[in-house]
Amino acid sequence: MTAATTIRARENRGSHTEGRSPEELRELVSHVGAELELAPAEHIIEWAVATFGDRFCVTSSMGDAVLAHLASKVAPGVDVVFLDTGYHFVETIGTRDAVQATMPVNLLTITPVQSVAEQDAEYGKDLWQRDPDLCCALRKVQPLQSALAEYDAWATGLRRAETHNRIIAPVVGWDAKKGKVKVSPLARWSDEDVERYIAENHVLVNPLVYDGYPSIGCAPCTRRVNPGEDPRSGRWAGTNKTECGIHR
Numbered sequence: 001m002t003a004a005t006t007i008r009a010r011e012n013r014g015s016h017t018e019g020r021s022p023e024e025l026r027e028l029v030s031h032v033g034a035e036l037e038l039a040p041a042e043h044i045i046e047w048a049v050a051t052f053g054d055r056f057c058v059t060s061s062m063g064d065a066v067l068a069h070l071a072s073k074v075a076p077g078v079d080v081v082f083l084d085t086g087y088h089f090v091e092t093i094g095t096r097d098a099v100q101a102t103m104p105v106n107l108l109t110i111t112p113v114q115s116v117a118e119q120d121a122e123y124g125k126d127l128w129q130r131d132p133d134l135c136c137a138l139r140k141v142q143p144l145q146s147a148l149a150e151y152d153a154w155a156t157g158l159r160r161a162e163t164h165n166r167i168i169a170p171v172v173g174w175d176a177k178k179g180k181v182k183v184s185p186l187a188r189w190s191d192e193d194v195e196r197y198i199a200e201n202h203v204l205v206n207p208l209v210y211d212g213y214p215s216i217g218c219a220p221c222t223r224r225v226n227p228g229e230d231p232r233s234g235r236w237a238g239t240n241k242t243e244c245g246i247h248r
Helices: 022-032 041-055 066-074 090-102 116-123 132-150 191-201 207-211
Strands: 005-008 056-059 079-083 106-111 153-155 172-175 180-183
Touching: 022 172, 022 180, 041 056, 041 066, 041 153, 041 172, 041 180, 056 066, 066 079, 066 191, 079 132, 090 106, 090 207, 106 132, 116 132
Parallel strands: 005 106, 056 079, 056 153, 079 106, 153 180
Antiparallel strands: 172 180
């Protein structure tokens, strides 16, 4: 295994080859998106690795390690990007560490430009409570945007079954805000598909999932979900917020 790497969002590692232009990437998506729509997840990742090489990465929130496991089988040593917001549950950090210890991946931990203390000093304590959109922008959206600067394509574990906002998510699409190809190998997977893959492959799962947290974000903004509730109802409970902004 390679050693885990922690990178401030402002930094650029400079280790990747020169990428394609946005025009080339958009053209590529227009040709292959429909072709890969019904392809197995492994084939989608194989295509991405063959097409983008070291300018392709996988992102993971460490709710489970399904996507990282799939990618590591197809491309051992693949970059797996994890955003450490500074507000994560200890179980989430533990899942990240376990992925690093047991899978052949290059785990990159990305941290925001400001520490939590620095953010508190500038914006006031508990920004997540007063302005959750701004907090997510500072601790998730902007750091990911910076981290993806070295890549042409990124893979996400987004699934259409998760929310109404994601029901039309393409398997391979163009992320105009980030200027990247967005690959969602698990887009067509149901909850049952995920559970089956985890069971058959003994994939790591964040222990909070079995403690009433089917969707896991930052600790201050995530609560347990009661039986019968929507799996994502524990995220930003009591507000109209349903997404952190990464997938908008």
